Structures are given as C-alpha cells and as structure tokens.
Amino acid sequence: MSTSDKIKSNDDGVCEVNEMLQNMNTNDTDVVVCANCGKSEEESHKLKHCNACMMVKYCNRECQIAHRPQHKKECRKRAAELHDIELFKEPPSQWGDCPICFLLLPTLNTGSKYQSCCGKRICSGCIHAPVFDNQGNKVDNQKCAFCRTPHPYTKEEIVEMQKKRMEKEDAETIYNIGFHYREGRYGFEQDYTKALELYHRAAELGEARAYGSIGVAYNNGEGVEIDMKKAYYYYELAAMRGNATARHNLGLYEEIAGNFDRALKHYMIALKSGYADSLEEIKELYSKGQATKDDYTKALRTYQSYLVEIKSSQRDKAAAAHEEYRYY
Numbered sequence: 001m002s003t004s005d006k007i008k009s010n011d012d013g014v015c016e017v018n019e020m021l022q023n024m025n026t027n028d029t030d031v032v033v034c035a036n037c038g039k040s041e042e043e044s045h046k047l048k049h050c051n052a053c054m055m056v057k058y059c060n061r062e063c064q065i066a067h068r069p070q071h072k073k074e075c076r077k078r079a080a081e082l083h084d085i086e087l088f089k090e091p092p093s094q095w096g097d098c099p100i101c102f103l104l105l106p107t108l109n110t111g112s113k114y115q116s117c118c119g120k121r122i123c124s125g126c127i128h129a130p131v132f133d134n135q136g137n138k139v140d141n142q143k144c145a146f147c148r149t150p151h152p153y154t155k156e157e158i159v160e161m162q163k164k165r166m167e168k169e170d171a172e173t174i175y176n177i178g179f180h181y182r183e184g185r186y187g188f189e190q191d192y193t194k195a196l197e198l199y200h201r202a203a204e205l206g207e208a209r210a211y212g213s214i215g216v217a218y219n220n221g222e223g224v225e226i227d228m229k230k231a232y233y234y235y236e237l238a239a240m241r242g243n244a245t246a247r248h249n250l251g252l253y254e255e256i257a258g259n260f261d262r263a264l265k266h267y268m269i270a271l272k273s274g275y276a277d278s279l280e281e282i283k284e285l286y287s288k289g290q291a292t293k294d295d296y297t298k299a300l301r302t303y304q305s306y307l308v309e310i311k312s313s314q315r316d317k318a319a320a321a322h323e324e325y326r327y328y
C-alpha cells in the first residue's frame with residue numbers, strides 16, 4: 001500500500017486534513033495550504049515544510065505545534081521511509097581507485113596502504129611492483145610509488161610526516177592519530193577524549209571509518225556515556241559513506257533483531273564493495289530459509305563482479321609474495 005492510500009484509509013476524524021495531505025502527495029500543481037489552519041501560500045506568505053517528513057507545510061511554528069497530535073504518526077512513518085531511502089542507497093566505494101594503476105582499490109585492508117608522504121592510498125600491486133633504473137636493472141625501491149619520497153625510517157620521521165599531513169587537514173591521518181590515542185600507542189598517551197575529538201574532525205573531513213569509531217565509542221562508553229541509539233546513528237553514517245565493515249555490522253544487528261529483509265539489504269551492499277564475510281552471512285540466511293536461492297545466486301554474482309573489478313596480475317604477484325598484500 002502506498003503512503004497516499006494509507007492516508008485515505010486512516011480516517012481519524014480530521015477528514016479535511018487527510019484530504020489535503022492526499023492532494024499534496026498526488027498532485028504538486030494543486031494549491032498548497034497550511035496543514036493546520038488551511039491558509040494558502042498567498043495568504044500566509046511563507047509556508048514551511050515539516051522538516052521530518054517534507055510531506056506537509058505550515059504557516060509557522062504555532063500551526064505546526066497545534067497540528068502535531070494528528071500529524072505525528074504519519075510524520076514518523078514517512079520520516080522512517082525517507083531515512084531508509086538514504087540508508088539503502090548505494091554508497092560511494094570505500095577507497096576509490098588506485099592513483100597509479102587506476103583500478104578500484106580493494107576493500108580489504110591489506111589490499112592497499114596509505115602513504116603519509118603524499119596522503120595517497122596505493123594498491124598492494126603498485127607498492128610491490130619492481131622499479132628499474134635507466135639501464136633496466138632492478139633497484140631497491142625505498143620510495144613512495146606515487147610521489148617518490150623516501151620511506152621514513154625512524155619513529156621521529158614518521159611522526160614528522162604525520163604532523164605535516166595533519167596541518168594539511170588530511171582526514172585519514174587525523175583519523176589514524178585518533179586511533180593511536182585510543183590505543184595509547186606509538187608514543188601517543190591513551191586518551192579517549194582526544195581520540196573522539198580527532199574522530200569528529202576526520203569525520204567532518206569525509207573519513208567514513210571515523211564515524212564508525214565514534215559509534216564504537218558510544219557503544220563502549222569510551223570518553224562518552226554509553227548510548228546505543230547514538231552508536232547506531234554513527235554506524236549508519238559510516239555505512240552510508242562507504243565503510244563496508246559498518247555496513248556488514250548493520251546487517252548483523254538487523255539479523256539479530258530478526259529483520260532478515262533489512263539484514264539481506266545491508267549484506268548485499270557490503271558485498272558489492274567486496275566484503276566477503278557478508279557472502280557467508282547470506283549463505284547462512286539462505287540455508288535457514290531466511291533468504292531465497294535467488295538472493296544467494298545474486299550474492300555470488302555480486303561478489304564475482306567485484307573480484308573482476310579489482311583483480312590484476314600485479315596485485316596477484318604482490319599477494320603471492322607476501323601475506324600482507326592479500327587483497328581479497
């Protein structure tokens with residue numbers, strides 16, 4: 001049943017209002033009026049949308065408050081629908097493309113490495129690829145494959161590089177240092193508050209994992225009061241910005257709650273970005289009769305096309321040489 005059908009049948013004694021909502025939903029060219037007092041756009045000058053549902057308009061705050069009791073239920077329902085549309089949209093890829101070989105960067109952590117010198121994330125294949133000199137002799141490659149800066153050797157050099165990246169408002173570096181504070185490692189004194197502050201800064205700069213880590217802080221009460229609602233809110237933000245782990249975890253939460261359809265949707269999105277664990281979960285849902293054979297077939301195909309996208313012989317060679325370069 002569509003939302004407008006629902007409004008029609010949901011007769012709670014405010015027929016005019018319901019009629020009005022229906023008109024607004026089905027025909028945008030109709031005259032729009034305040035859902036509370038019925039004043040038109042012309043009479044009222046500036047009708048404003050209910051921000052939660054975008055379904056009705058009001059002259060002012062007083063009209064909105066007066067109308068709240070009869071609008072509340074429908075408003076919540078529509079707001080939840082709008083939220084789900086955003087939540088289940090295909091997110092951007094987690095890392096984007098490798099700036100050297102232009103192939104999609106694998107989602108698996110070991111498939112690429114962040115370079116503190118230039119702030120680029122480079123695929124394992126390009127990091128591992130041999131470098132030759134003018135005479136065609138293989139040289140010992142101790143430089144960044146992208147910007148050719150020599151790799152840092154000492155802890156001081158690493159910290160110095162990271163400081164420079166921080167000054168440049170580099171989201172990934174800010175996030176990493178936040179994580180060092182959380183763990184109290186690499187010379188950063190353990191400090192949850194400082195970690196959170198940096199996560200928020202990195203999140204604002206677009207680092208998807210930072211949202212996930214803020215969620216973890218609320219989940220565990222690290223530097224904040226435990227608040228599961230907020231934890232979930234931040235997990236969703238991380239997932240919507242392309243973080244595959246957060247997406248997979250949302251699937252798990254929904255599965256635990258018995259919402260198998262929603263779980264499946266999350267797993268499918270995580271799988272599209274190559275999160276292999278999600279394939280296992282879908283397989284399990286299928287074996288328990290909570291997903292169909294079609295779902296499982298689609299899942300297999302989805303993962304297969306991800307592999308086609310990320311595979312390269314250069315990456316295969318790197319993975320064969322070192323476990324730390326495994327990329328799927």
Ligand SMILES: [Zn+2]
Binds near residue numbers: 036037038039058060
């Ligand atoms: Zn009004």
Ligand SMILES: [Zn+2]
Binds near residue numbers: 056071076
């Ligand atoms: Zn509303």
Ligand SMILES: [Zn+2]
Binds near residue numbers: 101102103127
């Ligand atoms: Zn590459």
Ligand SMILES: [Zn+2]
Binds near residue numbers: 115144145148
């Ligand atoms: Zn570099």
